[in-house]
Amino acid sequence: MTELVFKGKEFVWNHHLAVPFRPLVVQAEKGIGEARLDGNLIIQGDNLHALKALMPMYAGKVDCIFIDPPYNTGNEGWAYNDNVNAPMIKEWLNSNPIGIEDGLRHDKWCAMMWPRLRLLHELLAEWGSIWITLDDNEAHRAKILLDEIFGEDAFVANMVWQKRYVANVTALHLSDMHDHVLVYAKNPSEFALGKIGRTEAQAADYKNPDNDPRGPWRAQDLSASKQYQAGIFTITGPDGATFDPPPNRYWRMNRAQYDKWLAEGRISFGVTGKGRPMLKRFLTEAQDGLTPVTWWSHDFAGHNKEATLEMKDIFDGASPFDTPKPKRLISRILELIGDDDALVLDSFAGSGTTAHAVLEANKRDGGSRRFILCEMEDYADRLTAERVRRVINGYAFTGTQKTELARERLNWRSIEKAADLVHKVQAIENLHGHEYDRIKKEVKDGELVVTGEKAVSEQAEGLGGTFTYCTLGDPxxxxxxxxxxxxxxxxxxxxxxxxxxxxxxxxxxxxxxxxxxxxxxxxxxxxxxxxxxxxxxxxxxxxxxxxxxxxxxxxxxxxxxxxxxxxxxxxxxxxxxxxxxxxxxxxxxxxxxxxxx
Structure with missing residues (x-):
């Protein structure tokens, strides 16, 4: 296995063992509901110490970890402040903010992440998984670190998430449009992902132009590229036209199977009866969900601008955090985890998006998911926890709450199929129209955006829930x-x-x-x-x-x-x-x- 060598590795290799245990000190007045250490937690303090503090109660118990660590772009000013007791390393391991001019910033980032990943690995349940968002500055190094700590066979995927949908015109060479989401399992043999729910727009692809009593269907190609000698034969259409497989392709079935499908009325030759033969695949036969893919578009998992708008809604039009993650990104992860009783840990909590997504998921399906957030910065109370308080209790808001329901990039193909696009929008209106004052449709920056708008006066509805706020006591x-x-x-x-x-x-x-x-x-x-x-x-x-x-x-x-x-x-x-x-x-x-x- 390839090993990543960085300055200080020998000193931080087992640093997580030397970190002292510090008890969790409950600050009851800052939480909501009964103070308890086995419920939702927000911990203020160095996340290395916070993770060690969680070990006695939560080792091997965490179902899902989501972290959004410093990307180490050189512009963040994050600080390495771990107290590694070795004279040779103390020369450069200090609490000064790390910037673009720091020639060892990548070494320091690896040294910072190593002991934290070691503890996160111990906290994960055998069936658990960790999801880490990063950009190109450190994603490649993080993958090798994770290979060493979790094992190469624990790698699940590198999701590519489209974090923005409009190009940055000030970019030096290329506009950065995506981030990585590295996914690792604690024990691959016990790990499984669920399916992604079919959206209204995807369901709208199924139509019933011939009023088939079996319901909506979509046409599926009858040919395939895999060589299949029994799949070479001629099909005759209703008007006598004949069809052979396209060049270098084969029918996906033999003659007997084709005749069976034809007798069952599952072969379509188009609305006019003169098109190429296609198989009718009914919506009722489709799987409950779709197999997840590694490309997560902005309309599927949200984007940075959406995250900023979410913060503005909650904080009276202000956005007090520079780089929040959209709630939909974490909601998609929770959907794939598929456990409505999951314990979710975020040790780089930032703006508190993870807690928001967990609370919303529980509200939506009646689940009993729990969250643990760790945040070391001084905004842990006034921002991280305050967001959670507001989404639990509701928050002062006068104006229009907007929920994005669909986003579709407009191109020539979509214009050619304008009727299909209209049908998708109508399906969304039929399904969600009663939930909003209006469904707004607008074309902006080359995209069709469908948004549900609801006028709110004085108070936005809360999601309910509780949490306990803790600080770290003396070692x-x-x-x-x-x-x-x-x-x-x-x-x-x-x-x-x-x-x-x-x-x-x-x-x-x-x-x-x-x-x-x-x-x-x-x-x-x-x-x-x-x-x-x-x-x-x-x-x-x-x-x-x-x-x-x-x-x-x-x-x-x-x-x-x-x-x-x-x-x-x-x-x-x-x-x-x-x-x-x-x-x-x-x-x-x-x-x-x-x-x-």
Whole structure:
């Protein structure tokens, strides 16, 4: 496998392991609804630390990851601020904004992405997938990074998304019209994509000019390029005209199959009966959805201008974010994932589009998808979370809400088939007309745009939902606990120990600081004798005793028990001699014990 070499790689190779755990600190007043860590989350803080903070509860649990990292164009001013503790790398790994003149900006970008991708890989479920938007500045490097971390066989596709539909006339050489969406699966054998729903315009391609009782149909070519000797014969039309396969082509069926289709009325010779023979393919026979393709046009998955207009609608005519992604892009990804109970993670949350798309999908189909957003910039509250608040509760808006329903590039072919185009528009009007005050049709920049318009006064309707807003607490450093320098809460320390000891995720709902209970894993029931009180930790109450061991054994004699505590007043030999199935893990050395194992 080809390896990407970049400066600093040896220092960031396992940097994700050295990142300390930092607990999630709930800021209840900034969220909506009950504060809970197993629901929708918005986390403000360095996304490397935020991803590490999610590990104890969400490792192997995320169904879909969508990220829109810095494109590293040289004009973004993003900063590398990871604290990699190596003197040789500290010379150039600093928090200064990285610009076009930085000769090592590509190395720094790779060094920034590597540990984050490592953690994202661990957070993904075995059936999960990651979708990354990038442009030509880093897409080729990102693919090699992903090949190394996920494996070459995990590559699914490089979607090409048409981010703009009008050429940039100020471009130096060529107008940049697309971005890449790299797609990788955690485990290719367990990953599957759904189908893309058939649009109204696509359904409108099926017509019924002969009033066939089987319903609308579309004509399908009877010839194929694949050599098929049985497909060489002459077809005679209703008026006696004869038809042979086109040059270097063959009928796709043999004579017997053709005669069967003819008897069933499935062969069409056009409205006049003098056209070439075609097969009638009925809409009722079409699959529920279409096989997705790697070309995502702007009318299929949205475009940058659309994203800016969405932001202006929500933020009183302002667009407080320079490079938002359109909601339709992420909605298409959710459609392909096909899981209405999916957990979706976005660790470069930006304007919060991912949360908006998840909430809208739930509103549309009654699903229970959840989102986790991570944003390190200072606008995490005033922009990212504020957008989510507004789309949940509704937002002040007076004017016309516009929803693009169709966009069609006009060319000679479409002009020749103007009747078909009109039919498509009529189908859209029939289907959506009741939802809007009017369906607007306009030709602009060589395109026919169909938009649903609805007058809104004072308040746009909210989508409903809840989320919890969190910041990152101080790092949990176990070797400082007994000195009193760092005393995290039981709820912060417990999931860290649980995950490190079992490689499984803790359930925050079952943590019980009164009983010292952490939860049940596949191999152990786990306990933590701990309070964030230095004097108590030095007392006899903080030690594992024989009576405590006997008590937890009586509760579940069928299971082994692992007890974390600062000290013990009973030997492991005595615990074993009584057959209690209790193992002691000393604090603050529990992490080291687990790592050696």
């Amino acid at each position: 949990v450093e176990l070797d400082r606990i007994l000195t009193g320098e760092d005393l995290p809460t039981f709820e912060a320390l417990g999931p860290v120990l649980y995950h490190m000891a079992t490689a499984e995720v803790a359930d925050p709902a079952v943590l019980n600081a009164v009983d010292f209970y952490l939860g049940e894993a596949s191999a152990y029931i786990l306990w933590l004798i701990y309070k964030p009180d230095l004097e108590w930790l030095k007392s006899a109450d903080a030690a594992l005793t024989l009576s405590f061991a006997r008590g937890i054994h009586e509760l579940r004699p069928d299971k082994k028990h692992l007890v974390f505590a600062p000290a013990r007043h009973v030997s492991q030999r005595m615990l074993d001699s009584e057959g209690l199935g209790v193992e002691f893990a000393p604090l603050p050395f529990a992490l080291y014990r687990v790592e050696r194992g």
